[in-house]
Amino acid sequence: MRVSAEELRRAREATEGLLEEMGLAAYLYEVGQGETGWIIRVECAVANGWQVVEIPATKEDLLKAPSDARVRARLLQEWSDELGSCRRLADS
Numbered sequence: 001m002r003v004s005a006e007e008l009r010r011a012r013e014a015t016e017g018l019l020e021e022m023g024l025a026a027y028l029y030e031v032g033q034g035e036t037g038w039i040i041r042v043e044c045a046v047a048n049g050w051q052v053v054e055i056p057a058t059k060e061d062l063l064k065a066p067s068d069a070r071v072r073a074r075l076l077q078e079w080s081d082e083l084g085s086c087r088r089l090a091d092s
Contacts, residue, residue: 011062025087044086
């Protein structure tokens with residue numbers, strides 16, 4: 001699966017927007033291609049340090065997330081489950 005520079009830029013922007021909306025206290029992220037789709041690698045602060053979580057995503061979902069409320073809500077729910085132990089701004 002070929003990905004253009006523009007698609008990767010848009011996927012990164014969408015990922016950052018979703019993570020910001022989740023209110024994580026501290027995090028780093030990468031968007032990359034996996035064998036069957038894209039992988040969002042998130043390092044986030046937890047109670048006693050940091051954890052790394054890899055979340056599978058489709059190109060279509062990431063590119064639709066900024067403009068499609070249903071896709072955005074579903075990704076926020078899925079990612080919130082995956083990143084449940086990450087510290088939130090409200091916890092700080």
